[in-house]
Amino acid sequence: MPHKFNACRRHKFDKKRYRVMNWAEYNESLRQRGDLTVWLDTDALRHWTAPRQKSGGGQLRYSDIAITICLTLGLVYKQPLRQTQGLMRGIVRLIGLDIPVPNFSTLSRRGRGLNLPVKSRTRRSEPVHLVVDSTGLKIFGEGEWLREKHKTKARCKSWRKLHLGLDLLTGEIVCADLTLDDVRDPTALPGLLDQVDAPVSRFPADGAYDGAPITGLLNARFGNAVEVIIPPPKNAIPSPQSVHDPSLRDHHIAAIQAHGRIAWQSSSGYNQRSRGETHPLMHAAHALPSNERDDGRVSLGQN
Structure with a gap:
């Protein structure tokens, strides 16, 4: 049985x-x-x-x-x-x-030489459920070819980080940025928010964005009504004013202590953040060849 x-x-x-x-x-x-x-x-x-064509030639x-x-x-x-x-x-x-x-x-x-038509972005008035994530891009160039062909030691090459902002309601990429490998995710966030031309009502992100500076930045850009869903660390403690005037982070800490982190992720909607990690462009970015230019920038798909 x-x-x-x-x-x-x-x-x-x-x-x-x-x-x-x-x-x-x-x-x-x-x-x-x-x-x-x-x-x-x-x-x-x-x-x-x-x-x-009116011009000469074929x-x-x-x-x-x-x-x-x-x-x-x-x-x-x-x-x-x-x-x-x-x-x-x-x-x-x-x-x-x-x-x-x-x-x-x-x-x-x-x-x-095909010039694909670019779809113009329409300005939206509906609030955006913004989730931000990044992925690494490996730089391919002569280094790997020299190592495989002539068994020489390739010069040290860094990698690049592709930051993407996704709207969970429509699945549209609303902001993107390509930075050096030493730029952390919270550092690249202000530049991404500058590209968002619509109000943001929810912002689920991982623990790297936890802290008062990120919350203050979001409140300054989109108002105090934005719902910031960021998991606090395991050793997080409530703020001194949590008894009389608890913040949203204090509510998250209390919910995790009362019901557990897994239950909080389900009730708060934090699990939807995984849609940004599983976006097709995130997977395609790993397979795209790239070239490093003299000025340090990276061009995708032109290998």
Whole structure:
């Protein structure tokens, strides 16, 4: 029988409760994740071919929109250029369209100087649930090549830190900064907050941001209504005025002492901070090649 060994003490454990109760809709949503539905917008089809150039030289056959669509599909499905051409041909055949598909050499040539359209950021009036995190970027250059090819000792190279600010409500990156490796996260926070053009109502962050300077900075930028959710250290003690005028940090300390740190993380919403760590750009940043320029800056994706 299941749980036979622990049968005498099963009554001490609460029955597992699941958040999901509408299992039919939940299962259908999981099925829809595997549903492949691809269509091409009529505007994209109308501008699939490049307009005729009045200058001399050869004429482009495909527009930038067509090259962007092909390269985007190849990036989403992680396909090389030849497989991207085959993928696009299959999609066009399944949809029943009569349009030419760029070959892999055209995608390679046009993709180098392709100017992707940049979506302009709209000013928001709704408050932002801001979570900030950073990740390290390794600098690739001649050092590793010399060490592998000629077995020479590579010169010491530092790394860079990519700081990102994510809105938990929309999943949009609202601020970003690239700093040297000796810039700590609290030091880079003022520059990130300068890029946020909307009010902030919640700020969940890890213990590195704990302290009065960070709380004062957030209150000065966004007012006293901002909810700062930062876990205090294990040896944190309440402030002297906690009895008569407790701060938000004093409430966090009291909640942790009364119910435990795990219960406080769940009740305060601190667990949502992990969405910033698991953002796709955080994972992609580790795989991006980078070059170090003479002025010490790092350019991504231009190796």
